[in-house]
Amino acid sequence: MSNFASLIQGFGVALAPGNIGACLLGAILGLIVGAMPGIGSLAGCALLLPLTYKFNPTTAIIMLGALYYSNMYGGSFSAILLNIPGDSPAITTAMDGYPMARKGRPGQALMAANTASFLGGTIGILILTITAKGLAKIGLMFGYAEMTLILFIAMTSISWLIGDNPIKGLVITLLGILVASIGMDTLSGAPRYEFGNMYLLGGIPFTPFIIGCVGFAQVIKLINEREADEKKRQSQDSKTKLSIKESLLTAHDFKRILPPIIRSGILATFVGVLPGSGATTGSMVGYAMQKKFKSEEPLGTGAIEGIAASEAANNAAAAGAFAPLLALGIPGSGTGALLLGGLMMWGLNPGPLLFDSNPEFCWGLISSMYMANIFTLLVAILVIPFLIKILSVPVKYMIPIITCVCIVGAYSTSNSMYGVVVMFISGIVGYLLDKNGFPTAPMLLAFVLAPMLESNMRKAFIASQGSLRIFVDSPLKLVLLAVFLVLILTPAVKGVLRKVKGGKEKTKV
Amino acid sequence: MDNKKKGLNLRLVIPVLTIVISLVFIIVGITQYGFWTNQPTPGFFPIIIAVCLLASSIGAFIQVAKDKDSAPVKYNFNELLVMLGALGIILGTLVIGLPISCLVYVLLWLKLMEHAPWKVVIIIELIIAAIIFGVFTAWLQIRFPWGLLGDVLGL
Numbered sequence: 234m235s236n237f238a239s240l241i242q243g244f245g246v247a248l249a250p251g252n253i254g255a256c257l258l259g260a261i262l263g264l265i266v267g268a269m270p271g272i273g274s275l276a277g278c279a280l281l282l283p284l285t286y287k288f289n290p291t292t293a294i295i296m297l298g299a300l301y302y303s304n305m306y307g308g309s310f311s312a313i314l315l316n317i318p319g320d321s322p323a324i325t326t327a328m329d330g331y332p333m334a335r336k337g338r339p340g341q342a343l344m345a346a347n348t349a350s351f352l353g354g355t356i357g358i359l360i361l362t363i364t365a366k367g368l369a370k371i372g373l374m375f376g377y378a379e380m381t382l383i384l385f386i387a388m389t390s391i392s393w394l395i396g397d398n399p400i401k402g403l404v405i406t407l408l409g410i411l412v413a414s415i416g417m418d419t420l421s422g423a424p425r426y427e428f429g430n431m432y433l434l435g436g437i438p439f440t441p442f443i444i445g446c447v448g449f450a451q452v453i454k455l456i457n458e459r460e461a462d463e464k465k466r467q468s469q470d471s472k473t474k475l476s477i478k479e480s481l482l483t484a485h486d487f488k489r490i491l492p493p494i495i496r497s498g499i500l501a502t503f504v505g506v507l508p509g510s511g512a513t514t515g516s517m518v519g520y521a522m523q524k525k526f527k528s529e530e531p532l533g534t535g536a537i538e539g540i541a542a543s544e545a546a547n548n549a550a551a552a553g554a555f556a557p558l559l560a561l562g563i564p565g566s567g568t569g570a571l572l573l574g575g576l577m578m579w580g581l582n583p584g585p586l587l588f589d590s591n592p593e594f595c596w597g598l599i600s601s602m603y604m605a606n607i608f609t610l611l612v613a614i615l616v617i618p619f620l621i622k623i624l625s626v627p628v629k630y631m632i633p634i635i636t637c638v639c640i641v642g643a644y645s646t647s648n649s650m651y652g653v654v655v656m657f658i659s660g661i662v663g664y665l666l667d668k669n670g671f672p673t674a675p676m677l678l679a680f681v682l683a684p685m686l687e688s689n690m691r692k693a694f695i696a697s698q699g700s701l702r703i704f705v706d707s708p709l710k711l712v713l714l715a716v717f718l719v720l721i722l723t724p725a726v727k728g729v730l731r732k733v734k735g736g737k738e739k740t741k742v
Numbered sequence: 743m744d745n746k747k748k749g750l751n752l753r754l755v756i757p758v759l760t761i762v763i764s765l766v767f768i769i770v771g772i773t774q775y776g777f778w779t780n781q782p783t784p785g786f787f788p789i790i791i792a793v794c795l796l797a798s799s800i801g802a803f804i805q806v807a808k809d810k811d812s813a814p815v816k817y818n819f820n821e822l823l824v825m826l827g828a829l830g831i832i833l834g835t836l837v838i839g840l841p842i843s844c845l846v847y848v849l850l851w852l853k854l855m856e857h858a859p860w861k862v863v864i865i866i867e868l869i870i871a872a873i874i875f876g877v878f879t880a881w882l883q884i885r886f887p888w889g890l891l892g893d894v895l896g897l
Contacts, residue, residue: 645882669752
């Protein structure tokens, strides 16, 4: 019950006029960015990060949280109306959303997505409210060695889960850690790997690096989507008109969407808690689970149950991802890493102590998520009549706008052209890595977590006077080590088994 | 641009670069920051990570070199234009400042690349001006550089 008492106190923080305004602004911007095909929540948050510098940390993270959260709503708009998912978690929404729109029910498809997002998100936030502080209490039992192992697990699992090539994920994760070690030594403050350059002395600045890696790299990739985007737009019925009244769900529709929302909402919240999973995995798991249950129409043909399962799942997973972020300081996804980086930039140290040292911040953020959920639902319903117009902005016109936002945003965070140069270089590097199958999200996660990992690891070694026994001297550490080893060895074992199987089949032939 | 036709597999370049980076971190780390003196020194953590990066990069290199089935990565000239556009803004900043460079870039991009109608160009220019002057300059109080033009005009 104390969690709910703290939550009520949190509402005292969240309901301050400035925070309400920031939450509403975040909800609107998140919806717009989420609806724009090809930008995605990670790039969207990165591009809008400089805007939060004006605010205090609580207001800033409330705005970013609302932005991230409403992004999940926005992603479904273009998925349903244009068959272009605004973000990867909306891929499964497009599978049924677009066919349902083609069947002449685009308004109901949008309303179902909004309702599912709201209810799924509410389930996720409720579970977050109940579990976050408990998770932080468990976190308090962790020493340096346990935290080192947990951070290794977090970093490894995201590189293992993103992309189908673990070794590339590992290379990119380690590269992210090395980039983060440029500048000052985390413990002694001595200069390190600055190569005589005074700019590098301060390290690689976080915001320009993130804006470049995801924002500018995304613009470079967007140029290839111009023609496909044009063709898709030409094939759409631009005369479609939507109204809120015609979009309302019937009682029968509501009866159909409620069970998948509850199932996916609960399951995906826990999926979101796992490091490396995030909203995309959540929506896929939610949609896959719906396949095991009966739907009135087959999934993939415009079943409203499919939209509900997918949308409830991605919002619930987005809420669930906040639990390890706040309680343990471990982000579940690339966007989570960005939020964590933002928290650190504002002088907050997410982790087990945050709930005790900054309760007004933690509970203010959690209560603002309830608020953001309601705001986003209202805005999402109100924009339905204007959606066709909003979505008709072609990708080709977004390219120069986003390029300018990247440059201006990178400058504003460092007040020097150094930030712009870092953004430009990291953008090209991010683009080349992505093009060659090296996913950039693990690098961002590693970049943010590296100082914490180094600090914990070195302190563990100082405490043990260099002995490795400190990582195996308790059952908890052994379990964590086993999880880490399983994560590392699974792909290798799978590869060997695949080869053995292939060899056997060849000998049979 | 087909990599095979050029005789260079660009996929191999990334592992080679990460091998070089890891070697630089190992050598500089050992020679300048040390590894262990009664307790871990500043080089301790980066050296361990660089050794792991070296091993995994070699693994990635072998994997890519053995992989003959994957389609070659194709690069589009337009992608280079996006990069050149951003570079143009950076260089233009030295002469006409950041805000005007952005506005000139948008004008050139929309007219030359996209052949956009003037109505669209004006709307997007207004959006960019609102972002730069309204959000960043007026609200966030950012002082953008005005380059040589600023020196001449005394900005």
